[in-house]
Amino acid sequence: MTSGENINPETIRGLTQSRVSRRMFMKGAGAVAGAGALSALLAACGVTGTNPSGANPTGGNASGGTDWTSWWASKKQNGVLNFANWPYYIDTDSNGKHASLEAFTKKTGIKVNYKEVIQDDPSYYAKISPLLTKGQSIGQDIIVITDGWYLTEIINNGWAVQLDHSRMPNFTANADRSLLSPSYDPGALHSAVWQTGLTGLAYNSKKVPEGITSFADLLDPKYAGHIGLFSDNTEYGSMALLATGAQTATSTHDDWNKAVEWLNKLKPSVAKFYDQGYTDALQNGDIWISQAWSGDVYQMQQGGHPEIKFVLPTEGVITWHDNMLIPITAENPVDAITWMNYYYTPETAGIIEDYDAYICPVPAAKDYILNTLKDPAVANSPLVFPSAADLAKAQEYYTYKNLADYNAWNALFDPVAQS
């Protein structure tokens, strides 16, 4: 943001990156959902549920009765792929072309309509759920959704095609071992990771020269009033679970209560719960320490702010995944799964990762970026290719079992930020 700064794609993505600009797009999404609710209301004095039969509340094999082998057998490759993704999330050259997609088209003959239409999970979910409820096409063959309640909802509602892993051998062979069966989608039956990120802590070393190493450090009174947390209760709730020594995946309501107690101790020190803008606030010194996404910190460091440091707290770190899904109403599922398979090669994942700089789902891409693309800054960054020891400390978000579980979490954790 300061003048004379070398603008690179990472910076541009950091500025416009949609994970951090949830609020701005909510108004539009609200209007869409509101119109949907109103029309339903006028029709029947009720709002249609997304899963009225209550089928498959535990996730897993969501679309119960479907015989997926014959489902896949009945589908043909159509030569078209409609791909919905987040902005600045794929390699883009100065002409706006995507080399990875063009190579894919050359090799397979599948033309890709790549659209950067997903601004954040809640509003995109609000946009597609009325169509998927009615079994209508949303015009996309691949969508990218973050693990969390919306992903769980999509899988539970039976809106994600079960993937035929025999059609994506590269995934099985090259994906990071931890991605073959993530906690939110056992066996990776419905999802394939697009990018991974870590939620840890970041601090401005000009303001905190001594550095911090743990969540417990946040309680130090000298940082009071200079701490930023995410406003997403999954983020700060998960952090508090780690800080109180619980395992997110197996945490119980007792653990949640303890986590809320810990957060209430921390709360007087918190300056703000951010849903966007925390990167600017850290750089400008408005806050000294913040919860932070690894990719954002990499972008800040590359964008001329080496004083911003990322910390993997000693208590653990949260890892999240943005996942490719094939919507149940997709018109070109074979083309979609062909892309998923193609993505999981060191070359394709490497080209995209060299631009994205989050965490690559294909570990072998590191050598490709180092030796073929000659970009050691990305390849050797512990933020893009974290060490096995770092990743061993990482835990995924708690996976909500059903709506009641999600509501219970919200009822406990919402009052922390809503005060």
Place this chain on the structure above:
Amino acid sequence: MRRLSVPYLLGFTGAAWLILFFLIPLIAGLIVSLMSGDVASGYRLTWNWSIYSDIFVNSNVNYALFLGRSLFYGATATLLTIVIGYPLAYFIAFRVSPRWKTPLLFLVLISFLISFVIRTKMWVFLLGAQGPIISFLQSIHLAGPDFAVLGTPGAVIGGQTYNDLAYMVLPIYVALERIDTRLFEATEDLYGTKRAVFFKTILPLSRSGIFSGILIVFIDTVGDPVNAALLGGRNTYNFGEAIQYAYLNLQQYNVAAALSTVLMIALGIILFVYARVFGTENIEDLV
């Protein structure tokens, strides 16, 4: 024959407008708030009036506090827009030559050429701890090292005042512009002082402009979640943000609709009382 039907046709247009854009949304909101259910199994109309006591009495989130905060921010911002906007409108209406009026009014509106979110975002930069304003204040020792504007109620109210100033200036300007300046001479002829000219003549005649300004600014600022989200901090969470959160993140449409209905009713009562106390007899002058 034809002449007789004209008033009815005109009346029909107005009524259709009111029904379509005011009555239907209001009733729809009320009906959704009386539904129960959840997003998965759907919402059914069950005339669940207890939602209104649930959100204020039995909720673990303090919605009453957020409502109070929103009303306070909105009222303060509205007052500030009057204090700043009235002299501005007065200056443009009476103190400049006619050929400067249009350029000056254009200057009042010019900030609307830029998206309101971006304008607000720029204040985040300007008011930041290392931003130009605080750095300057610190360099002349008017502000301590821990002095902060962002994250305070003052920042939120300031943002709302800044963003809505034009909505107050324009109606007041329109009201002032219509005043026949010979009335000032008349007041003076009756031995009125400058003070009396203003308080006995100008202010009463511009009351309709102030009222329209209050309508627009107060309603807009009380429901606004954006200034609080961008400029506020941990202690500025307001009602608009709560409604947005209930709607999109929690997907509790009934709760969100109940909160919106409460806000509508609160605003309605406040504006009704205001209109009764100060009168609206000349608001139609503006139409």
